[in-house]
Amino acid sequence: MTQQVQFEDLGNMPYKQAWDYQESLLKKNLEVKAALRVAADRQQALTTDDSRLTTQHYLLFVEHPPVYTLGKSGDVSNILISEEERIAKGIEYYPTNRGGDITFHGPQQIVGYPIFDLEKFETDIGKYLRKLEDVIILTMADYGLKGDRSPGETGVWLDPDVKGRERKICAMGVRCSRWITMHGFAFNVNTDLAYFNNIIPCGIQNKQVTSLEKELGRKVDFEEAKERVKRNFEKVFDIKL
Template sequence: MRAFTASREAGTRDEIWLVEHEPVFTLGLAARREHLIATGNIPVVQTERGGQVTYHGPGQVLAYALIDLRRHGLMVRDFVRVIEQAVIEVLAGLGLTAVRREGAPGVYLSGPGGEAGAKIASIGIKVSRGCTYHGVALNVAMDLEPFGRIDPCGYPGLAVTDLRSLLGPAAPAMETVATLLGEKLADLIEGKA
């Protein structure tokens, strides 16, 4: 991502990379080590993205959005909202109601009163020369236990969930969710949705 972003020119096409990682805890630029509780044998990696600590692992779709913000007339805050909206719309298509939480980027399931409940997607981006990298991690069908080894996103006790926990056997496959998320991100960034 760094090399792609550093070599970009005005005409370089934007890209969205959809990936799945082996187990890893990542620390954002604002991360405080006291939010690492018991990492065990899972590696801890410092990154350049914004935010605190999170977990990535099998069963989670990561969408790395390599976007020229200037080309799309977006400010960083607007871009974060586009990413959140893409996840919210993908979840709505699966019959789930999700919301933003003011001051805490990411996507949360809607609680009984419409407030933010368990977190299902984390966002962390980096901007260099007006272009973004890193992106969003959407929990699909993963082992959620490692989230208990950290204070997710710097919030002690923050509940984290995934689609499998919510939808059971009706949860779509990883590949399906990756495709839906990639397409929705592309449409919203291009202003087609």
């Protein structure tokens, strides 16, 4: 059944503010699930108010000011500059509760945060991540580019099987609590790739990072790119935004 998803474009927002907003939406959904569990455990019929209780899906798009974020299993040594250098460059840093290692978020990068209840889709995190990858692969195809997967590495790549030519264009890292997701993906559109020189992106040595702009040799209309990603979300997840 097609799921209704509330879409919000948060524009340019500091990382911590967007993270806090995600947490508030996650909490709201977890409270709904808790209320439904209590009613079920007591084998009580739902009250009129309870019967309207349901989790709500959200898809958030945002651009962040320059920031490095570290996944909960990440290694801080993958940041290659000192704290003083980072601060001098105006780059924030946050250790987070998502999966994955170190990555960069910044202007002209589509950062997407799906807050989905996977119990209404499929309770399989691996399949959820593959679908996120499919969204970006389809979007790249819209631009005439072949996005692909790299075995054992989450995200979307170009030429993952050509040694020395592997280029990552979209990083992913998620958290899931009682099948409610948060965090998500970072898709490089016209992103300043120089920021990635200060880290070992995703903790993966000797592989490049790229963007739509770099691959196409031209600036990409950012709003158009967001619309393409939205449309492909609807296709892949069978949702209505």
